[in-house]
Amino acid sequence: MSGPAFTLYGDRRSGNCQKIVFAADWLGLDYRFVDVDVMAGESRTPEFLAVNPVGQVPVVVFDDSRSLAQSNAVLLFLAENTALLPQDPFLRAKVNEWLFWEQYSHEPYVAVCRFQMVYQGKGPGDREAWRVERAEAALDHMDAQLAGKSFLVGESLSVADIALLAYTRLAGEGGFDLSKRPNLTAWIARCETALELPSAAA
Structure with a gap:
């Protein structure tokens, strides 16, 4: 495995969350998925808001405790120095x-x-x-x-x-x-x- 290890908080039905899964799996990254049921209000609990105050999925928390939200921002970060992001x-x-x-x-x-x-x-x-x-x-x-x-x-x-x-x-x-x-x-x-x-x- 290469790249940073992280925890992905997401709803598996969400395309924005699937983006991260697609990229991470293709890159062979080490991560775990924590299910957050948006329709059940799980993205609005105090526990989740402590992870992402905006109350949205996906959000990733890296092993060094830094977090990153917004699906395309996460994609760009994970793809840095890989074949998924052109150098030109x-x-x-x-x-x-x-x-x-x-x-x-x-x-x-x-x-x-x-x-x-x-x-x-x-x-x-x-x-x-x-x-x-x-x-x-x-x-x-x-x-x-x-x-x-x-x-x-x-x-x-x-x-x-x-x-x-x-x-x-x-x-x-x-x-x-x-x-x-x-x-x-x-x-x-x-x-x-x-x-x-x-x-x-x-």
Whole structure:
């Protein structure tokens, strides 16, 4: 095992938490997972708030007692000096571009629609129309950007792919049809193979 040992506090249903698991497992890092049931209020207990005062998952606590929250910040830290983060400054900036886009233009729409259906039991027709529209636009953008490309940045898997994969591969659970986005579905399958994940489509 290489890299820092840590404890990951997370909800296994959360794509933001799955990102960390995907990266840590691929990198062979030494960590333990502590389940935090968000819907049961476990992220709002005094004990959890002592770990992360914001009351959100994921959060990691390293063996030296330092902690780090925000999924993409954790990804960048874990990927430092590994194959998941390009050394070229421009390619690293392109990775950051995708990470920022994911949190601003993808996750609030794709992930929230999934949250409403998976966590809250709503049907596709109960989703907010404006949120659905933006989610569809985000998925269309990814499909267009992946034309002729194997991965989002450069020629190999990076944390940009991991960050976007987590919720994109589960978009069907949020009521979205990926079948008409061939570049996107091929990329999902490619990333799942690289990460040795079972197919979400199956």
